[in-house]
Amino acid sequence: MVPVLELRQMQELAQLKWRADPRAVDLTIAELAYQGGMGASDQADTSLRRLWLKGEACEGWGWFFPPDTLEWAVHPASSGLLGEILDWFAEQAPAGAALKTSTRDADEDAQAELRNRGFVEDPAHPWMRLNRRTLERIEEPELPAGYALRTVADYEGDISKRVTVHQRSWAELGTRVALDTYPGVMVTWPYRSDLDFVLEAGDGRPVAFALGWYDEANAVAEFEPLGTDPAYRRRGLGRALLLLGLRRFRDIGAREAVVGSRGDDGHPLPRRLYESVGFRELSRQAWFIRE
Numbered sequence: 104m105v106p107v108l109e110l111r112q113m114q115e116l117a118q119l120k121w122r123a124d125p126r127a128v129d130l131t132i133a134e135l136a137y138q139g140g141m142g143a144s145d146q147a148d149t150s151l152r153r154l155w156l157k158g159e160a161c162e163g164w165g166w167f168f169p170p171d172t173l174e175w176a177v178h179p180a181s182s183g184l185l186g187e188i189l190d191w192f193a194e195q196a197p198a199g200a201a202l203k204t205s206t207r208d209a210d211e212d213a214q215a216e217l218r219n220r221g222f223v224e225d226p227a228h229p230w231m232r233l234n235r236r237t238l239e240r241i242e243e244p245e246l247p248a249g250y251a252l253r254t255v256a257d258y259e260g261d262i263s264k265r266v267t268v269h270q271r272s273w274a275e276l277g278t279r280v281a282l283d284t285y286p287g288v289m290v291t292w293p294y295r296s297d298l299d300f301v302l303e304a305g306d307g308r309p310v311a312f313a314l315g316w317y318d319e320a321n322a323v324a325e326f327e328p329l330g331t332d333p334a335y336r337r338r339g340l341g342r343a344l345l346l347l348g349l350r351r352f353r354d355i356g357a358r359e360a361v362v363g364s365r366g367d368d369g370h371p372l373p374r375r376l377y378e379s380v381g382f383r384e385l386s387r388q389a390w391f392i393r394e
Contacts, residue, residue, distance in 0.1 A: 232366035249305030272330030
């Protein structure tokens, strides 16, 4: 479980890095919120975190996922801190473990530091990319007759439909979302129930979902995560839901939107869906390993 103050400090660093250079953001505020919120009730979560602070401000953080993987971020003016985070990572990992971590392809200083410490790039590792689009012009959604957009706010505290559609949509990949875990996400900043979208069929069955987040300070909105019930795929529902969500983002003041996807060809369909509504690659992961 990530303490609330720690998570907010990590998110504030992500916001600062976005203003400095969006291409160098490691985990967005939405990715941190979702990961932290889902972990709040996961008794099996053995991950470890350490923050490096200057006063109340977070200069950097490391998040170790046993036995061998590190997520991290450093302030743009504190690039030398990465070496200390990597030392901490090596101390936490089991002896003999092959250490794995990633950086954004635009962060040349981080890549140089990793190579200096014996890490080599791992081109075979599945990698994520962050996609971005502006919100000036958004295509008119084509929602089939009988379908309707709802939000968790409309359900007045009943999250059963939201949880059900998530479980069905992510059944192949696996998910921790359940009636007793999703409230952990809902209390995590900057969650908004009016941006937690659910698409319903004419009979009221929830068939697709998209969780929206809004970084008001940077006027950036994000989808994280989203999905469609397998029984309702290939009907244009996911595309319509994205367009409806983008319009809602614009209505609340967002100037641009982002969404993450696999960048390699191991799971290409989400990437193609996002590109069909105007998203384009902003940055990509580069994975490194030290045997």
